[in-house]
Amino acid sequence: MAQALKKETKKRSSSSGAKKSEAAPAVKAPKKIVRLTAMDLAEKQREISVSEFFTKNRHLLGFDSPAKALLTTVKEAVDNALDACEEAGILPDLLIEIQEISETRYRVAVQDNGPGIVKAQVPKIFGQLLYGSKFHRLRQSRGQQGIGISAAGMYGQLTTGKPITVISRPGAGKPAHKFDIQIDTRRNAPVVIADNEVEWTPAHGTRVELEIEATYKKGRHSVDGYVEQTAMANPHSQVTYVSPSGERFEYARVAQELPKEPQEIKPHPHGVELGILLRMLHETKAKSLRAFLSGEFSRVSPAVADQIAKAADLPVLYSPQKAARTQAEALYNAIQATKLMAPPANVLSPIGEELLLEGLKKQVEARFYAATSRSPSVYRGNPFLIEAALAFGAEHLPADEPITLLRYANRVPLLYQQAACAVTKSVIQTNWKAYGVLQSRGALPTAPMILMVHIASVWVPFTSESKEAVAAYPEIMKDIKLAVQDVGRKLGIYIRRGLREADAEKKRSYIEKYIPHIGIALQEILDISDKQRDKVCATLKDTLERSRS
Amino acid sequence: MSENLVPKIKKEAKGVEDMILKKKKPTMKFPVRSLANVRYLEKEGYFEIRGMKKERTLTVNTVKTFAQTLRMMALSKTLVETDDLATKREAYYVSKNWGDARFLEQTESDTVMDDVEALFEVNREQMGFAPEEKGGDVSGSLVVVDKDNDTGKLIRIDCTKFGSGAYSIPISVEHLKFETDAKFILVIETAGMFQRLVKHGYWKKANCILVSMGGVPTRACRRFIRRLADAKKLPVYVFVDGDPYGISNIYRTFKVGSGNAAHINEFFCVPQARFLGITPQDIIDYKLPTHPLKEVDVKRAKDAIKNDPFFQHHKPWAKAMEQLMGMGVRAEQQALAAHGLNYVMETYLPEKIAHPERFLP
Secondary structure: OHHHHHHHHHHHHHHOOOOHHHOHHHHHOOOOOOOOOHHHHHHHOOOOOHHHHHHHOHHHHOOOOHHHHHHHHHHHHHHHHHHHHHHOOOOOEEEEEEEEEEOOEEEEEEEEOOOOOOOOOHHHHHHOOOOOOOOOOEOOOOOOOOOHHHHHHHHHHHHHOOOEEEEEEOOOOOOEEEEEEEEEOOOOEEEEEEEEEEOOOOOOEEEEEEEEEOOOOOOOOOHHHHHHHHHHHOOOOEEEEEOOOOOEEEEOOOOOOOOOOOOOEOOOHHHOOHHHHHHHHHHOOOOOHHHHHHHHOOOOOHHHHHHHHHHOOOOOOOOHHHOOHHHHHHHHHHHHHOOOOOOOOOOOOOOOHHHHHHHHHHHOOOOEEEEEEOOOEEEOOEEEEEEEEEEEOOOOOOOOOEOEEEEEEOOEEEOOOHHHOHHHHHHHHOOHHHHOOEEOOOOOEEOOEEEEEEEEEOOOOEOOOOOOOEOOOHHHHHHHHHHHHHHHHHHHHHHHHHHHHHHHHHHHHHHHHHHHHHHHHHHHHHOOOHHHHHHHHHHHHHHHHHOOO | OHHHHHHHHHHHHHHHHHHHHOOOOOEEEEEOOOHHHEEEEOOOOEEEEOOOEEEEEOOOOOHHHHHHHHHHHHHHHHHHHOOOOEEHHHHHHHHHHOHHHOOOOHHHHHHHHHHHHHHOOOOOOOOOEEOOOOOOEEEEOEEEEEEOOOOOOEEEEEOOOOOOOOEEOOOOOOOOEEEEOOOEEEEEOOHHHHHHHHHOOHHHHHOEEEEEOOOOOOHHHHHHHHHHHHHHOOOEEEEOOEOHHHHHHHHHHHHHOOOOOHHHOOOOOOOOEEEEEOOHHHHHHOOOOOEEOOHHHHHHHHHHHHHOHHHHHOHHHHHHHHHHHHHOEEEOHHHHHHHOOOHHHHHHHHHHHOOHHHOEO
């Protein structure tokens, strides 16, 4: 009885068109049976601050182990630095320094020559989660959510108690400020501990310093590998890295021009979900449905807007704010049924075939290189494009082990969760044997090879907030495969040519080796002269070399 | 026949040289060496080679074998011309002077040797090559007339005078002559059985000549018995294990030759041989202890019935083989010892030899 009642109320609440967060009154109904009153419950119910949530779920952000925490911290700071430089049209010049305080404690500093940050914004950017410029727009950038660097700061605060230190000069002639910032995790708000004007040499830029609990390891999954791979995918940047063991790595700038600036786009109607559509309807300033559709989305002209409205059985001058769930759903279905142009694709900024090759050649000594940069495609209304490059016959790689697969999303190397990533799956599903490369069933190919795959998109679909693996949308998988097949075919041509040459070489050496013996034997049997014998050998050699078999 | 070999080798080599000088890829035609390329001659009683030939063209892939074959021919020519003899093993070592054309294993040189032998349709002894293994052991009322290597004088070897030992068949037997008053030749598969019969003087009692083959008989052994049986008009009785190997490999090869050396079966067969035992019927009649047939035995038996011209021609043999497979067992010569160690001499052999007409062909 009580169960049935509960179900009933739930159903009513969900069909009433009210937002889910406002469904609280539903709990009120089964008064006599439930021992706690709605009032009791209400006392226990309170807002969970995002920062509090992430304190408890730090693994979601990539801070699950001390080794990964170091990498994630560096990664978030570097992502921000590169994004800031590029947006300001400055060729990035990065300095990454990691200092060992103790075996379990490190101080990370990342400094850029970017535009700097205005004083008022600093606390919020570094001391409040989900604050940033990137979440609200669709544009290809490294960071997406505005969680990264503040989460790193929070992690440092939790493990070492030290605040995050930021020095920034927002332009030549302006004063440089140094801040010490902590996060009030309950309120998700920054607390500025210190704010001083300081002497700082760079004309503009930002330096972030964090002290965190971490461990440092060498190898491909470590900061060392991350910095190297970042340099490969960002040939327009100059990177200096000082490792905890004091080694200094300089990654020189390969390209003297900034990559094409990515454009911000409005969402494409086909990629919008019902809930978001409803919110957009309520928040828009547009006075009519026509103005709403053509103004808030890409690829919707007023004519197309009218067509959608007609399909949804709504007047074109219908006021969007009046729309309830029923109308929104009708509109949603009308949008899905309407044929629309694909979203603009020239908004993306690929690395490009040429720079992919140069970046790869700079880092890896190999016998053969190939690269491809595909034209953009669309998944769920979001444009994306895939690039792939490979270096085959790399000197330092073993021939009998799986290839080294380097995955990138918006130029950021992905170091963890390789198996869960759409890139890995696509590479495994590619038939490498067709290109003369060994491959066991369901495994990466076996070759002394590095394969780079880059996905650029206004919104890269990651499997989690720690941004380690790309979700396996069929459209994305298909394009990755096409890109990989393209470089694979180029490799296949090279390998087959090599095999043919080896074959011809073997043929030559066989002829060289054994023809003299035929001459000797014939001479012994037939008592012919040396001259005659040499003539026989020369003629036979000529005959065999001409033949293809 | 050896005298004809050198011109044959020269002719073949000349053909190769001519083709090379005409800018053609030289070819050589080798007879196919397998049971598929033999036919059973009923009257003569042996496997005769049929005309199937495999043409080998000199290409990049065959240049090594071609060079080795020609060098083997050259070596053979030298051996024949100098009246020398090299064992198969020695020939293999001679090739070690051939640089890149040398053989890595003796099996490789043996194969090339067999090819050359078949190419010229001669016996490898005629080419100056000799097998390593000895021919077999002989005991009984026989005098072998041989020549002394140094003086060339005739030597008479009395095979009754070896005590508990035996006369050893030499590699080359063409020059031997025989004196005997024995009634038959008993050819035995295993050295163990031979030893027992020698030790107890069975040849004296039965007035026969005993020969031990020690497994599949060597060419020399076959040729020795053939020449002896032909010269003295003696019947030849074969006594081997009652299993597919003893019947189809040992007895069949002994009597009619093999597919591998089909080109020389004419000389290396003993068509007058008859199968004394152990027959499948013996296993039943003499209540012999048995072992189950192994998988290879069954395969060999089926293969014999299906592909071997000898079994196809001799219905009693096909039947006997079927019977053996039906029984699913095999019995060794030594199984007779189950009835007493000397049962074989005192009962089995006398009973069998009393009725040679019952022997399998």
